[in-house]
Amino acid sequence: MARIGIYGSSYDPVTNVHLWTASTVAHRCKLDYVVFLPCSNKRKDKRMNISDEHRKEMVKMAIENNPIFIFDDYEMNQDAWKIDTYTTMKHFENKYLGDELFFIMGADLLVDIGDGKWSNGDKLVSEFNFIIMARDGINMLATIGKSGILRNNDDGNTFHLIDKGLAMEISSTYIRDELNMGGEPRYLMPENCYQYIKKHKLYMKRIG
Template sequence: MGKVGIFGSSFDPITDSHLFLAKTLADLCNFEYVIFVPCVSSRGDGKKMKASDEDRWNMIQLAIKDNPIFKADDFEMNAKAGIGKQYTYHTMEYFKEKYPDDEHYFIMGADILAEIDNQSVQPHQRWKFREELIKNNKFVVMSRDNIDMLKEISKSPILRKYHDGTRFHLVDKGISMEISSSYIRDEISMGRYPQYLMRDDVYDYIVTNEIYKHTTN
C-alpha cells in the first residue's frame, strides 16, 4: 500500500510554488506520488477560471512531465463527473475506487480547514457532505496566515469528533504558496511576463497562446 496526496486547486496557472509544495509534502509525508486535480471552470461556488479547462490541463501536463512522482487527473474537469456538482467528498471517493490499494490524503491549507464546518455561517453555506468527507478520509493541512489549526479543529463539532490523532497531519513548517496564480495573471494582463515563477514550458505556452493577456483578477 502506498500513500498518495490529492492536490486539488484551480491551477490557473500552475506555478513553481505548486510544484515545490507538492514535492516538499511528498518528502515529509512519504507520498508515493501526488495527484494534481484541477477544478472545473464552472465551479459551484461561482468562481470563474481565467484560462480554459483545456489550457489549464495542458499547462499542468507541461509542468509535471519531468517528475515521475507527479500525476494529474481530470476527474473534476470531466463532464461525465457532473459539471458544477463535484464535491471534495466525491473526488476522494473516486480516487479510493481508482486506486483501492493506496492510502489517500487530501492536501489543503489551514484556511480551507477553517471553511469546511465554519460555525459562523449557516449550515447550508458550509461544505457539502462535510461529515462524510471528514469521517472517511485523511488530510494533510498546511499552516497558513498564522491560523491556529488545532483551534480551528476544536471550534468545529465535526472536525473535533473525528480528530483521533491520525485524521489530520498538521504541517507547521512554514510551507506556503508564496507565488500566487492571481499575481501571475495580473502581471501578464499588464504586459509584464513573470518568466521565472513557473516552468519554462508553461511560460512559453502562456505567451504563445496569449493566455491572461487581456484578463484581470
C-alpha cells in the same frame, strides 16, 4: 500499499509554488505519489480565467519530468452538480483500492470545512485523512478545536499539519495580475508553461 496525496487546485495557472509544495509534502509526509487534480470550470464556487484545456495542458507540461507526480482530469469531466470533494475522494478510493489517500489543502480550506461550508464535509472528514498546509494568520489546532465537525472526527491521524516551510504566498492570482499589467512573472512558473502562456496570449489584457 502506496501513500497517495490528492492535490486539487484551480491551477490557473500552475506555478512553481504548486510544484515545490507537492514535492515538499511528498518528502515530509512520505507520499509515493501526488495526484494533480485541476478543478472544473463548471464549478459554481470558482470562476476560471482560461479554459479547462489550457489549464490541463499546462499542468501536464509542468509535471511531466517527475515520476511521482500524476495528472488526473476527473473533476473536469464531471457534470457540475456531481462535483464535490467527498464524491471526488470516493472516486479515488475506488481507483486506488487498498492505498492510503490524503487530501492536500491549505489551512484556509480547513476553516471552511470546520464552518460547515463544504457539501458532505462531515462525511469527508470522517472517512478520509488530510495534509493541511499552513496559511498566514490561521491557527490550525485552534481551528480544529473550535469546530464540532473537525474535532469529533479527528482520531489522531485525520489531520497531518504542516506548520513551517509551506507558507509561500506567491499565487496564481499574482501571476495573472502581472501578465494582465504587462509584467514579467517568467520565473514563477515552469518555463514550458510560461512559453505556452505567451504563445496563446493567456491572461493578457485585451485591448478594444
